[in-house]
Amino acid sequence: MTGATEPITREQVVTLITRYRPHQAQAPAEATVSAWLTSLAGCSYLECEAALLALGPSAARSVTPSEIAGRVEAARDRASAASSPQAAARRDRAAERAHFVAVGARGIRAVYEAMGWHRDPEHDRARQVRCPFCRAAPGVLCSPLSRRRDGRQEFRDPKTRMHPSRHKAARRTTAHSGANQ
Numbered sequence: 001m002t003g004a005t006e007p008i009t010r011e012q013v014v015t016l017i018t019r020y021r022p023h024q025a026q027a028p029a030e031a032t033v034s035a036w037l038t039s040l041a042g043c044s045y046l047e048c049e050a051a052l053l054a055l056g057p058s059a060a061r062s063v064t065p066s067e068i069a070g071r072v073e074a075a076r077d078r079a080s081a082a083s084s085p086q087a088a089a090r091r092d093r094a095a096e097r098a099h100f101v102a103v104g105a106r107g108i109r110a111v112y113e114a115m116g117w118h119r120d121p122e123h124d125r126a127r128q129v130r131c132p133f134c135r136a137a138p139g140v141l142c143s144p145l146s147r148r149r150d151g152r153q154e155f156r157d158p159k160t161r162m163h164p165s166r167h168k169a170a171r172r173t174t175a176h177s178g179a180n181q
């Protein structure tokens with residue numbers, strides 16, 4: 001089997017042409033093979049075949065080798081964008097945050113249960129929504145911000161450490177999502 005990164009060989013170019021350009025003569029002209037080989041230099045057989053398959057049979061019959069090379073390059077760009085360290089880090093951070101929000105919610109419940117403390121359902125509800133005032137994400141406590149750049153002022157509730165508009169937003173969300181929760 002051919003490696004995914006080995007450059008395409010002359011023989012493989014002949015295979016591609018006869019397989020995907022069946023209207024061509026059974027043995028493609030040497031000049032055609034050379035032209036394809038030049039255009040596809042640096043592409044692997046598997047990449048070229050994937051590009052041809054993605055085109056579909058009728059488009060593959062008329063595609064030029066430089067179009068195939070362009071498609072191979074575009075596929076490589078997509079693949080490296082998806083696997084770039086930045087993309088991976090973004091995914092990791094999102095997963096990590098979701099994990100800590102879940103663990104945090106479980107942990108708080110466990111601590112309250114263990115200590116026999118009274119939990120504040122108002123606080124729990126507010127934690128589940130984004131704060132419209134300081135933009136604290138769900139699961140994150142409100143920041144101490146009390147005056148925004150637009151001049152709006154709000155002070156955190158000393159007991160729940162949440163902004164009053166977050167409590168309001170939480171009540172609205174609960175009302176909307178129905179009583180069966």
Ligand SMILES: [Zn+2]
Pocket residue numbers: 131132133134135136142143162163166
């Ligand atoms: Zn807030």
